[in-house]
Amino acid sequence: METVNKCPFCSSKEKKHFITAKDILYGNKGNFSYNKCQNCELVYLNPRPSEKEIGKYYPKTYEKHKIEQKKTFYRILVDIFLKLQLNLRIPFKKNGKFLEIGAGQGYLLENAEKIGWNVTGIEINKKAAEKISKKLGIKIFTKDLLECKFKKNSFDVVAIIHTLEHMHHPFKELKEIHKILKPGGMIWIEVPNIDSFEFKLFKKKWYALQPPVHLTHFNKKTISKTLNKAGFKIKKIRFDSTPWFFLRNFTDLDKHKWLYIITMPFIYPISLLLALTGKATAMKIYAEKK
Numbered sequence: 001m002e003t004v005n006k007c008p009f010c011s012s013k014e015k016k017h018f019i020t021a022k023d024i025l026y027g028n029k030g031n032f033s034y035n036k037c038q039n040c041e042l043v044y045l046n047p048r049p050s051e052k053e054i055g056k057y058y059p060k061t062y063e064k065h066k067i068e069q070k071k072t073f074y075r076i077l078v079d080i081f082l083k084l085q086l087n088l089r090i091p092f093k094k095n096g097k098f099l100e101i102g103a104g105q106g107y108l109l110e111n112a113e114k115i116g117w118n119v120t121g122i123e124i125n126k127k128a129a130e131k132i133s134k135k136l137g138i139k140i141f142t143k144d145l146l147e148c149k150f151k152k153n154s155f156d157v158v159a160i161i162h163t164l165e166h167m168h169h170p171f172k173e174l175k176e177i178h179k180i181l182k183p184g185g186m187i188w189i190e191v192p193n194i195d196s197f198e199f200k201l202f203k204k205k206w207y208a209l210q211p212p213v214h215l216t217h218f219n220k221k222t223i224s225k226t227l228n229k230a231g232f233k234i235k236k237i238r239f240d241s242t243p244w245f246f247l248r249n250f251t252d253l254d255k256h257k258w259l260y261i262i263t264m265p266f267i268y269p270i271s272l273l274l275a276l277t278g279k280a281t282a283m284k285i286y287a288e289k290k
């Protein structure tokens, strides 16, 4: 474990204890404490596993790396959802270059490619990277973005979905994304929302807290200010209204995917209300390189 002396976003040394929690998801032993930066409000794990140590805190069957080979009903729903988001939120460019950092199962890249994007991915889990690479016939980088050394002004879109909160140097990564995006290019970020109703309700048992693999937590103000500082102009912040996150506080949804479908009519109205009031459990941020 390493001590974090300054805020990973704004470098301020002013901090207060925020919450101490156990790893209820993967069962890593011990207590994990988060600090809150008194300058930018970033919530960050301190002490935290170092970059060298972090791998051993992930379970072998890390959810983002499981790849469904069969075309299940669940997978069909996911594909519809991803295509809708791509079509509605990301202006399409012919021969445009699309990078996903933290490609996981590769579902987003697969859908982006089908629409016509020229896709590339980064996925540090070698097994997952190999599977995506084979399936899509594309190169997947297996190192950190900062080590990939992409050229300046290379991409039209960089997507970083539920990945920024896992990074040791989130501000440096945002600056690098800014560098590799073309002028006017778009960054699409998704992160958990520490100002959510769910966090207030479940506190240290909140599903998305996920110590010690979630190293940082953001609210709307923190992420907006920092993106501005990194050279981006915010286009839109949307609060995610899918009921899936909420259900995860109660059960392992990967084992009970049918629950998604039968509970949706009941939970969706609540999720929608939380999304409209900015209290939903996740945020989607779309910003443009200035």
Ligand SMILES: [Zn+2]
Pocket (backbone or CB within 6 Å): 007, 008, 009, 010, 011, 012, 037, 038, 039, 040, 041, 042
């Ligand atoms: Zn800060």
